[in-house]
Amino acid sequence: MFNKEKIIKLLSEKGWSAYKLCKKANIPQSTVSDILTGKRKNPTAETLAKIADALGVSVNEFFDNEDIPTEEKSIEKLNKTIKENKIETIAAHFEGEDFTDEDIEDIENFIRFILSKKKK
Structure with missing residues (x-):
């Protein structure tokens, strides 16, 4: 939950x-006032x-701690989906090039392996 405090x-x-704050954030003073007064x-x-x-x-700083894990999980899930879409897109470039479905799957797995090594 948002916490103005x-x-x-x-x-x-x-x-x-x-x-x-309103000058640095480039937002109306009335907006800042309305937020800070509740x-x-x-x-x-x-x-x-x-x-x-x-x-x-981070925007997360403005929310009570119990809200953050859920938000972080949503962001994590979104990032995973984006990564999976990229992997599928890269592998799709190899389709029609005398690669079997197993070859394409191996390519996808190799990309996942490379990306997992980047995190370490």
């Missing part, structure tokens, strides 16, 4: 005013991204 804490740590309970993702960028933190 986390933004307030970051502002305090940096010694920033709400006005300085009038705006669910700011848009775009607004939070601008605030996070201005403060030099």
Whole structure:
């Protein structure tokens, strides 16, 4: 759940005013004020991204910890899907080149192996 107190804490740590934040984030002062007073309970993702960028933190910093693992899992799942699509696309370039289905599968597995080595 979004927690405005986390933004307030970051502002305090940096010694920033709400006005300085709105200038650095390039968002209206009324928007920052509404967020910090709780009038705006669910700011848009775009607004939070601008605030996070201005403060030099991840948007995750503005949410209670129990929300983060779910969000990270969603991002992880999306990244895995993107990687799998890339692997399939690369392997598809070899189709029709006298490769059997087993050869294509071997190519896909080799790409996965190479990508797993990059993480280490």
